[in-house]
Amino acid sequence: MQNPRVAIVILNWNGRHYLEKFLPSVLASTYSNIEVVVADNGSTDDSIDFLRATYPSVTLLAFEKNHGFTSGYNLALKQVSAPYYILLNSDVEVEPGWIEPMVTLLENNQAIGACQPKLRAYQHREQFEYAGAAGGWIDRYGYPFSRGRVFESCETDNGQYDDAAPVFWASGAALFIRSEVFHAEKGFDDFFFAHMEEIDLCWRIQLSGKQVWSCPSSVVYHVGGGTLPRGNSRKTFLNFRNNHIMLWKNLRPLEKMRVLPVRLVLDGVTGMKSLFSGDSGSCIAIVRAHWAFFGWLARGRKTHYPNRIAGARPAGLLYKNLVWLHFVRKKKTFSEIVGRWL
Numbered sequence: 001m002q003n004p005r006v007a008i009v010i011l012n013w014n015g016r017h018y019l020e021k022f023l024p025s026v027l028a029s030t031y032s033n034i035e036v037v038v039a040d041n042g043s044t045d046d047s048i049d050f051l052r053a054t055y056p057s058v059t060l061l062a063f064e065k066n067h068g069f070t071s072g073y074n075l076a077l078k079q080v081s082a083p084y085y086i087l088l089n090s091d092v093e094v095e096p097g098w099i100e101p102m103v104t105l106l107e108n109n110q111a112i113g114a115c116q117p118k119l120r121a122y123q124h125r126e127q128f129e130y131a132g133a134a135g136g137w138i139d140r141y142g143y144p145f146s147r148g149r150v151f152e153s154c155e156t157d158n159g160q161y162d163d164a165a166p167v168f169w170a171s172g173a174a175l176f177i178r179s180e181v182f183h184a185e186k187g188f189d190d191f192f193f194a195h196m197e198e199i200d201l202c203w204r205i206q207l208s209g210k211q212v213w214s215c216p217s218s219v220v221y222h223v224g225g226g227t228l229p230r231g232n233s234r235k236t237f238l239n240f241r242n243n244h245i246m247l248w249k250n251l252r253p254l255e256k257m258r259v260l261p262v263r264l265v266l267d268g269v270t271g272m273k274s275l276f277s278g279d280s281g282s283c284i285a286i287v288r289a290h291w292a293f294f295g296w297l298a299r300g301r302k303t304h305y306p307n308r309i310a311g312a313r314p315a316g317l318l319y320k321n322l323v324w325l326h327f328v329r330k331k332k333t334f335s336e337i338v339g340r341w342l
Helices: 016-027 049-052 068-077 099-108 177-184 197-207 233-250 253-275 282-297 322-328 335-342
Strands: 006-012 034-041 061-063 084-086 093-096 111-119 136-139 145-146 174-178 211-222
Touching: 006 068, 006 233, 016 034, 016 049, 016 093, 034 049, 034 068, 049 061, 049 233, 061 084, 068 177, 084 099, 084 177, 093 322, 099 111, 099 174, 111 197, 174 177, 174 211, 197 211, 197 233, 211 253, 233 253, 233 282, 253 282, 322 335
Parallel strands: 006 034, 006 084, 034 061, 111 211
Antiparallel strands: 084 174, 093 211, 111 174, 136 145
16 A cells, blocks of 8 residues: 555643643654644643644544543544554654655564554663663563563663564553554453553564564663653553553463462562562552452453464563563663573
8 A cells, every 4th residue: 555544542631731842753754644733631721622722623522531641542543444543652853755665664564563662762862761771571471571671770772673573562651553453452450540552562463473573773861750750650550551461361371370479479579679679659559450450360351362373372472580580680771681592
């Protein structure tokens, strides 16, 4: 398809300052066939008035309440028609030609269901950004990391991950995805509310037989932490709870028996470390996340399970313990950790 339509969908909640700062770069994109959509998640600031007065060409979807990241996007994308969606955080600055490489990548390879651009930090522009860097991986116990970011350690971008390559997950900060793939997988899991939802979606995409790639020839700059900054107890709770749910949904039964008990022990170590370092909030959040996960299991919550294809083997999966490699073996970079698995 020549110049297929691309809908850039920004989910906004009380982010007028981000829209004012970063929406001009989005509207300056050089791709010729785009629609820019802002889905407002029940903002109480003047976001809606600002958009109507300043950017009448932007399609506005106004929700009466905050549905969270997952349900907010699911509701919005039911109202958007285009072969491709870009789910873009409001705190992202883009380069003019950022869309073309991703369109070319997916148009030339029908096996790819989703991809992401290279994410650099807005404040430190030569450094990879925490939320996705140059494409996400995951270890066998569900710990996510990225090409360019391992836990809190972000590398300087020296071109070391400039190859387009299969990955395990693409960042929700700037997720380029075929609309048919998003809807075939029923979108994000509504129960997650926020955090880990893009990893769960990308895992399901891969189990259904499609691929997820990194497209580093496209570059964007992400502020990060615009809604819930790292270290926030609510964010810690959602990350741990949703990670456990994601593992339960996507692992096979025998894998669950091998992985989840170890993961729960590792979480306990993390909680105790937080407690002894004076961060009781994180420790309590981890305990609450465990109880919420077991409550989710007990109630048999409806959720988005994968459409599993026989023989599907996700890329970007490290069959090692990332915690051991990073904190005990002192391996700080993606290349040091993945090594021969590259």
